[in-house]
């Protein structure tokens with residue numbers, strides 16, 4: 001199990017938190033995702049046999065947020 005904390009720009013409210021959590025959480029292999037809105041951080045626990053970090057970043061990017 002891998003654990004990564006990403007800095008994500010552009011999240012500003014509860015809706016943003018939900019879109020990120022839902023899109024990343026929907027990926028096969030993601031075990032847990034939690035967003036710290038104030039810090040602009042997204043913590044993801046995932047199985048790197050099933051999903052790549054690039055896929056996770058892409059899912060966040062697709063929601064309209066920038067992964068730094």
Ligand SMILES: [Cu+2]
Pocket residue numbers: 011012013014015016017
């Ligand atoms: Cu928002």
